[in-house]
Amino acid sequence: MGYLFFHPDSSAALKPCMWCKRALTGGEMCYKHQFYGIDSHRCAQITPTLACNQHCLFCWRSFEHEYPEKRQIEPDVIVSQLASIQKKALAGYKVSYRADPVRYQESLIPNQIAISLSGEPTLYEKLPELIDLFNAQGCTTFLVSNGTNPDMLRACRPYQMYVSLTAPDRETYLAIARPDSDYWDRILESLSLLSNRRSAIRITLVQGINDHNPESYARIIEDAGPQFVEVKGYMHVGYSQKRLSRRHMPEHERIRNFAMSICEMSSYTFMDENLLSRVVCLEKKK
Numbered sequence: 001m002g003y004l005f006f007h008p009d010s011s012a013a014l015k016p017c018m019w020c021k022r023a024l025t026g027g028e029m030c031y032k033h034q035f036y037g038i039d040s041h042r043c044a045q046i047t048p049t050l051a052c053n054q055h056c057l058f059c060w061r062s063f064e065h066e067y068p069e070k071r072q073i074e075p076d077v078i079v080s081q082l083a084s085i086q087k088k089a090l091a092g093y094k095v096s097y098r099a100d101p102v103r104y105q106e107s108l109i110p111n112q113i114a115i116s117l118s119g120e121p122t123l124y125e126k127l128p129e130l131i132d133l134f135n136a137q138g139c140t141t142f143l144v145s146n147g148t149n150p151d152m153l154r155a156c157r158p159y160q161m162y163v164s165l166t167a168p169d170r171e172t173y174l175a176i177a178r179p180d181s182d183y184w185d186r187i188l189e190s191l192s193l194l195s196n197r198r199s200a201i202r203i204t205l206v207q208g209i210n211d212h213n214p215e216s217y218a219r220i221i222e223d224a225g226p227q228f229v230e231v232k233g234y235m236h237v238g239y240s241q242k243r244l245s246r247r248h249m250p251e252h253e254r255i256r257n258f259a260m261s262i263c264e265m266s267s268y269t270f271m272d273e274n275l276l277s278r279v280v281c282l283e284k285k286k
């Protein structure tokens with residue numbers, strides 16, 4: 001999968017995303033630049049653990065070949081090594097004639113940490129301390145969680161907190177996320193933590209599986225009250241290709257129509273969209 005590990009005993013890992021590399025060659029940045037002003041080439045995509053308590057059909061991670069984790073490493077080990085591991089991961093761009101030299105220099109000092117690579121970060125016991133250390137360094141932090149661990153989320157203070165909503169109801173949730181236990185009530189509890197803070201609900205639409213009942217999504221979103229809602233299409237990449245087919249990838253128009261149905265039944269409104277990433281961002285009406 002191209003992950004660089006912080007320690008051989010731990011599954012804490014970093015992998016620059018495609019948009020970071022594209023930005024380094026002077027190309028376009030990812031939709032988070034468009035929606036939230038994040039510079040892709042200064043963003044480090046990490047996870048403090050690859051362990052997860054769900055087996056989502058749409059996940060790009062392999063469930064068959066899990067990376068064994070002997071222990072969790074301390075937050076300061078992750079923070080102190082981050083810049084050097086990102087530098088190692090992007091080393092080829094130092095000598096590439098295609099690289100933008102200014103952006104390359106900037107990329108050596110990441111100022112945005114996306115805790116979203118793979119795995120469920122709330123299973124890392126010292127997640128609040130890790131985020132606080134990044135915050136203290138002046139970095140923005142995006143935490144993406146599956147919402148199964150509300151007590152841990154309560155203790156975390158990221159710049160922007162994401163909770164994934166994989167389904168409009170419990171039955172669909174159990175079928176698509178295939179969790180170790182039924183965590184639906186815990187996810188609803190996590191969603192209730194999103195109002196009055198910079199936050200987003202992420203919905204990954206898988207055609208024919210969870211793209212029904214926009215009214216239920218709207219009700220759950222309305223109850224939670226996050227600042228943003230990202231409705232994103234499933235991408236047929238990684239190990240998800242073994243579980244789903246290309247026909248499960250919705251076209252952008254279908255995603256937009258679904259997002260607009262949510263708007264019609266809630267106090268959210270269209271904010272922006274990115275056709276390449278097949279994502280529509282909704283915002284709570286002011």
Ligand code: SF4
Pocket residue numbers: 052053054055056058059060061118119120146
């Ligand atoms: S919760 Fe996230 S990491 Fe875990 S299986 Fe689902 S998509 Fe993958």
